[in-house]
Amino acid sequence: MSARIGVVLFPGTNCELDVEHAVNELGGTAELLWHGDDTTKGVDAIVIPGGFAHGDYLRTGAIARFSPVMGAVGEHARAGGPVVGICNGFQVLCEAHLLPGALQKNAGLKFLCEMVTLRVETASTVLTNQARVGAMLRIPINHFEGNYVCDERTLAELRAEERVVVRYVDNPNGSLDDIAGICSAQRNVVGLMPHPERASDPLLGSSDGIVLLKSLLAAAASSATMPV
Amino acid sequence: MPAFTAHVEVTHLPGIADPAGATVERALPALGYTNVAQVHIGKTIRLVVDAPDAESARAQVNEMCERLLANPVIEAYEVVIS
Numbered sequence: 538m539s540a541r542i543g544v545v546l547f548p549g550t551n552c553e554l555d556v557e558h559a560v561n562e563l564g565g566t567a568e569l570l571w572h573g574d575d576t577t578k579g580v581d582a583i584v585i586p587g588g589f590a591h592g593d594y595l596r597t598g599a600i601a602r603f604s605p606v607m608g609a610v611g612e613h614a615r616a617g618g619p620v621v622g623i624c625n626g627f628q629v630l631c632e633a634h635l636l637p638g639a640l641q642k643n644a645g646l647k648f649l650c651e652m653v654t655l656r657v658e659t660a661s662t663v664l665t666n667q668a669r670v671g672a673m674l675r676i677p678i679n680h681f682e683g684n685y686v687c688d689e690r691t692l693a694e695l696r697a698e699e700r701v702v703v704r705y706v707d708n709p710n711g712s713l714d715d716i717a718g719i720c721s722a723q724r725n726v727v728g729l730m731p732h733p734e735r736a737s738d739p740l741l742g743s744s745d746g747i748v749l750l751k752s753l754l755a756a757a758a759s760s761a762t763m764p765v
Numbered sequence: 766m767p768a769f770t771a772h773v774e775v776t777h778l779p780g781i782a783d784p785a786g787a788t789v790e791r792a793l794p795a796l797g798y799t800n801v802a803q804v805h806i807g808k809t810i811r812l813v814v815d816a817p818d819a820e821s822a823r824a825q826v827n828e829m830c831e832r833l834l835a836n837p838v839i840e841a842y843e844v845v846i847s
Binding site for chain 2: 688
């Protein structure tokens with residue numbers, strides 16, 4: 538059976554169908570998870586896709602954190618299950634304290650929608666287990682609040698534990714230490730601002746995101762064989 | 766229980782980018798205000814809370830700030846109860 542990937546849908550999420558399509562194209566089975574249901578329906582892995590959950594009112598991700606589904610997402614994460622937050626999903630994971638730090642407005646006050654080059658910094662996460670450290674990936678960004686920030690102690694921890702997953706080669710938004718994505722201490726929760734699902738077909742201008750999504754499917758498949 | 770009005774001001778922590786404030790600061794000289802600096806744009810949240818006394822109202826609103834109204838990683842807050 539193919540890996541079941543839950544894709545969380547909040548009011549205002551707008552990348553769920555792109556993620557669903559990419560996951561299904563790569564041999565997984567995507568299943569939408571409504572934010573108001575307090576269950577992840579036993580999926581093997583969870584993606585929180587991009588968009589503007591709850592209109593991004595107050596702060597990006599601030600309200601989404603209290604949606605009923607997030608309790609179940611937290612349990613899945615604490616049990617070691619793979620969770621990936623893309624763009625707004627990264628912001629939600631930070632607000633939910635499943636990842637440290639926060640995403641502030643881009644330096645320069647510009648909404649950025651462009652292709653960027655990322656460097657894979659570690660291959661031991663649920664999103665990079667099929668990738669090579671040092672690999673350069675062309676993947677688009679599409680955000681206003683993508684400027685990662687955290688306190689000095691957290692940054693030192695992220696570096697020492699090799700928890701920076703991907704870095705921008707040419708920092709577009711002012712992110713601390715060129716950080717484009719990080720993972721949790723257990724390495725099963727990953728958040729990143731770039732959109733791998735939008736680089737999952739040559740027709741989209743890049744298929745460099747496939748290696749990341751395939752990594753997630755591999756992590757989901759091995760998580761499915763683990764008792765949770 | 767008496768009702769207390771809470772006035773919460775949420776601002777960026779020092780060192781956190783405030784591009785909206787910076788943009789307004791660059792716009793003001795165009796109107797002739799060349800003597801303006803340190804423009805910051807934050808948020809004001811007003812709410813009414815029923816509580817036995819002002820101190821308990823303040824404690825509750827502080828907790829709301831920590832848990833939802835502000836993100837302590839990037840924001841500071843100030844609560845005024847009246």
